[in-house]
Amino acid sequence: MNRNIENAMERAFKNIVACIPEKTQDGYFDEAAQLTKVKREYKEAVDAYEKWLVDGDKKSETEYLEEIADTMTALATLLWAHTSKDKVPGRRIELVFAMVNLKNALRGYHDFKEEGEKK
Numbered sequence: 794m795n796r797n798i799e800n801a802m803e804r805a806f807k808n809i810v811a812c813i814p815e816k817t818q819d820g821y822f823d824e825a826a827q828l829t830k831v832k833r834e835y836k837e838a839v840d841a842y843e844k845w846l847v848d849g850d851k852k853s854e855t856e857y858l859e860e861i862a863d864t865m866t867a868l869a870t871l872l873w874a875h876t877s878k879d880k881v882p883g884r885r886i887e888l889v890f891a892m893v894n895l896k897n898a899l900r901g902y903h904d905f906k907e908e909g910e911k912k
Contacts, residue, residue, distance in 0.1 A: 798905055809865055814874035822874045831871055834864040 815826035838860035845853040876885045897903055 795905070809862075809869045811870040811873040812866060814870050822877075824871075824875065827867070827871045827874060831864065831867045834860065834867045838864050 815823045815830055817823045817826075838857065841853070841857040841860040845857045847853075872886050873883075876882065879885050894903075
């Protein structure tokens with residue numbers, strides 16, 4: 794991945810902030826409910842994408858991008874809440890992302906000159 798793309802991604806994704814996670818009536822993190830929230834946000838993103846394909850206007854595209862950001866925020870919340878009680882909060886998330894990034898790099902998924910993964 795070239796440095797310009799890395800810098801652009803870093804600027805864009807540094808703004809993701811986890812929210813208060815879904816909780817049980819007892820006040821504990823509810824992993825299943827948070828996963829359901831992620832699923833709901835993803836469905837809203839897919840619906841917004843389909844609307845943008847039909848309408849093709851800037852407003853629909855912005856709504857689509859907003860739904861993607863909502864999905865990413867719900868995912869960030871899930872990751873954070875799941876690991877927040879770790880001895881060093883955030884470290885396991887860093888390690889998991891490093892592992893996934895390495896796997897993707899080895900598979901060539903970071904070569905932005907390619908069209909994308911062949912299906």
